[in-house]
Amino acid sequence: MFIYTPDSPSEVLLSSRRALFLDRDGVINRDTDYLHKIEHFAFVDGIFDLCRAAAGLDYRIIVVTNQSGIGRGYYTEADFLKVTEWMMREFAEHEIEISGVYACPHLIDAVLERYRRDCPARKPNPGMLLRARDDFQLDLSECIFIGDQSRDMEAGRRAGIGTLVRLNAANSMPAENSDPAITVVADLYEAREKLFPDAGRH
Ligand SMILES: [Mg+2]
Ligand SMILES: [Zn+2]
Structure with a gap:
């Protein structure tokens, strides 16, 4: 697992025990399959509004993303880091x-041998969420996870x-509308309305 954190994190959230977890592809950026170039990165409508509402209620914002494209040899760790640093600046x-x-970056049958493993961090496994819990002393029962695939929901549940x-x-499988534990939203504006109805508008 790779972990990127800001060079100089603010201390405002030092005592916050809750976080808004975000999947990346399909939630932060439009999912264009193995995105790894800044010029292909298009933010999903409403993402900044949603994150500001969460931050205003003392939620940390934490990204948890499977990047098997690295293990598959489609792009490198350096490519991913470059996009990540740019995204954090945005x-x-x-x-x-x-x-x-x-x-x-792992995958059980990765083309590149050094990334070939059944990794406890790869969603639907909960490893990244549990590591973030330990890193920031989070109370996961107070946290939110927004994802666009069933493996995100599975990781969150576990x-x-x-x-x-x-x-x-638009490009994901129809959601499991029947599962009452999962709130289904059509877009991030609806997510903001449902999650943070009292947050001030920006
Ligand atoms: Mg996704
Ligand atoms: Zn891994």
């Missing part, structure tokens, strides 16, 4: 601090995340 320009980006939100992105 959030910073919108006055949003990302407390951490957790990424798993970690004991209190609020699971499935974003019904």
Whole structure:
């Protein structure tokens, strides 16, 4: 697992025990399959608004992302780091601090041998969420996880995340509407309305 944190994290959130976890592809950026170039990175509508509302309620923002494209040899760790640093700067320009980006490059049948493993961090396994819990002393029952795939929801469920939100992105499989533990939203504006109805508008 790779973990990226800001060079100079603010101390405002030092005592906060809750976080808004975000999957990356399909939630932060439009999912274009193994995205690894800044010029292909398009933010999903409403992401900054959502994150500001969460931050205003003392939620840390933490990204948890499977990046098997590294293990598959489609792009390198350096490529991923470059996109990640750029993404964190973009959030910073919108006055949003990302407390951490957790990424798993592994795959059980990865083409590159050094990434070939059944990794406990790769979603639907909960490893990245549990590591973030330990790093920031989070109470996961007070945390929120927004993802666009069933493996995100599965990872969240196994970690004991209190609020699971499935974003019904256009290119993802239809959500499990029947599962009452999962809140299904059509877009991030709806997520903001449902999760943070009292947050001030920006
Ligand atoms: Mg996704
Ligand atoms: Zn891993």
